[in-house]
Amino acid sequence: MKLIGNGKVITRDNDQPLIEEGAVLVKENTIVKVGDYKQLKGEYPDAEFIDAKGGVIMPGLINTHNHIYSAMARGLAIDGYNPNGFLEILDGLWWNIDRHLTLEQTKQSAIATYIDCIKNGVTTVFDHHASFGSIEGSLFTIADAAKELGVRTCLCYEVSDRDGEDKMKASVKENADFIKYTAGLKDDMTKAMMGLHACFTISDKSFELIRENTPDNVGYHIHVAEGIEDLHDSLKKHGKRIVNRLMDQGILGPKTITAHCIYVNPQEMALLKETDTMVVHNPESNMGNACGCPPTMEIFNRGILTGLGTDGYTNDMFESYKVANVLHKHSLCDAGAAWTEVPAMLFEGNVKIANRYFDTPLGVLKAGAAADIVVADYDPLTPLTADNINSHMLFGLNGSKIVTTMINGKVLMKDRELLFVDEAKAMADCRQQADLLRISINKR
Template sequence: MLLVGNGTLITRNADAPFYADGAVAIDGRTIAAVGALDDLRAAYPQAEFIDAKGGVIMPAFINMHEHIYSAMARGMSVKGYNPHGFLDILDGMWWTLDRNLDHESTWLSAMVTYIDCIKNGVTTIFDHHASFGKIRGSLFRIEDAAKQAGIRSCLCYEISDRDGQDKCDAAIQENVDFINHARADDSDMIAGMMGMHASFTLSDRTLETCASVLPPDTGYHIHVAEGIEDLYDCLEQHGKRIIDRLMDFDMLGRQTMCAHCIYINDHEMEVLKHTDTMVVHNPESNMGNACGCPPTMELYHKGILTGLGTDGYTHDMTESYKVANILHKHHLHNAQAAWSEVPDMLFHNNAVMANRYFKQELGVLRAGAAADVIVLDYNPITPMDETNCNGHILFGMTGRSVTTTIAAGKVLMRDRVLTGLDEEKILSDSRQCAQKLWNRINSGR
């Protein structure tokens, strides 16, 4: 048994949201009790004590839209790459990268991403993978890394017609195989979805095939209207908007997650709400790719379940929090925008969304919930309580404030030292693999 204490405790439990000197008792994978430190010390005198050293104790972060495969693009220069729009970015950078990934580079991309997740206090991710250089078995390689790292992961493979029918069919089969495999895993640490790229790279034949082979009680993870080109293509090729096209193939619903949703209209929002489809906002990526600002505040206020992700741009959820906060203020010319909506997306909605795929309650510190706990090195310069703790996180903390990360009761990092991974070897191997990958890309082989 573990006892994490001697710090300010933010629980995200409305019944007992805040303890000035709190503690969390962990029994196996589950939180046994939450309360005042003295009370829990008396109740669990034999527990191993993890000292928060006056910092902040809170639930670990959840990232609802990741791209593990993007890891080795950090610092990469592609010969001749000079994009003049979003499609050039996709083809010149990301599709070039994923066409050259093999199992080794996929596995190492996963390992270094998971290391960054641990260091930033993220213990649950929903990843959208692409490695058209090696499709079959790729999700299983990521699963291997996830289990070694101890990060709860919902995985899918990016189905697309962009590289031909054979690879498209292989991608569909990889999703089906992994979904069925994950369902047989009783750890509650692995799940699968049917991953799809975007409407403009998916034919009707492919959508029909996906719908016909989708295992029951499973949804789709798809990019929707991330660029205006996706919308134009759907209107020109199919005579309808993207959400309507997905609706026609019965692909919406409470198990489906639509990333981005920048260029959608009021009608499409009503369809998303009616079908209880999830939406994920990725502010930094949208800004970095000059794609535009999605109507996230409108989505939120219409009651559409909207969460927060990073799109692989970062693995620090506090970065996404900070950027989303200012993006919507700037876009709407409203300094009052996003104060409450974005933290609700991050701290509440992400957990609700994740629990559509994982059984044990996430995102909260209370008895019976998953033992996903982080400690942050933060000593407030102004008073902090349940009414203003989000402001302290927004302006006073970063992901690298995390000193200790616990996932499903397992200590993954303690006092900034990873406990179960050989970080130096993994990073060294990753650098060597990345150099070979870059050479392969720029040599055309």
């Protein structure tokens, strides 16, 4: 057994939200007790002790929309790339990268991303992958990296017509093969969804093939109304708004994630609510691509299950929390906005989303929950109480404060040292592949 103690325990359990001098007892991959540090230390003297050194012990964070393949975009210079608008950003940067990615580059992107997640205290990652240069085996390659590093993950491949029918069909097959593979796994570490790019790159014929290859117990992961162009395309080609089209195509439902939802109206929100479809907000991405500020506060307050993602911009969920907090205050000209909604997305919505796929309770420190636990080096300069936890999370913490990360009962990082991977070699391998990608993209 392992005992993580000598710190302030933030449980995210409403029955006991904060234990001032607490500890968490873990047996194999499950939490068995949460309580007073000295008491548990006395009861279990032989348990392997992990000292929080007065810091904060809390559940691992969850990212419900990421893009591992974007890792190698950092610092990438593309000849002639000078985009004017969202569609040119997609085609000139993101689709350009994914058209050139090899399986090895996908692997190194995954390793680098999962390492960064561990370092930032993110223990569960929902990823939305694209590598139209190497489709077959790409999800399995990412899953191998996740298994090697010990990260809990849910994967899908984005189906799109943008590179032709053959690649669209290959993308559907990659999803279908991976869904079948994960259904046979006995652990609770790797799950699958059917990934879709966006309505404006998927025809009705392709939707038919997608549905035929998606089991009833599996949902979809799709970008919805991220850009105004997506809405205009749906209205022009299909005479209906995006969420209505997804409803008609049988895509909405309690296991479906709709990412972004910037250009949705109240009637579409009603459909999302009625079908219990999930929405994931990605504030940095929306701002960075100048796509607009989504009506996320209204979506959330209508009772639609809403989570928080990063869209590949960062692996630090605290960063996404901070940006979402100020974005909606600024957009609504309301200093009172987002105080309760955004932390609820991160600490409650993401947990509920993840638990629609993973069987073990996540995002909480209580008996029977998954042993996904992180320790932050945080000594608050003002009192930390059960009533102001989220304020401390917002203004006092960031990913770099995480010192220890446990996933599924395995300590992957201790006192900021990664235990099961040679980080220097991993980063060197990633840089080498990133340079090869740069050369490939810019080759004339």
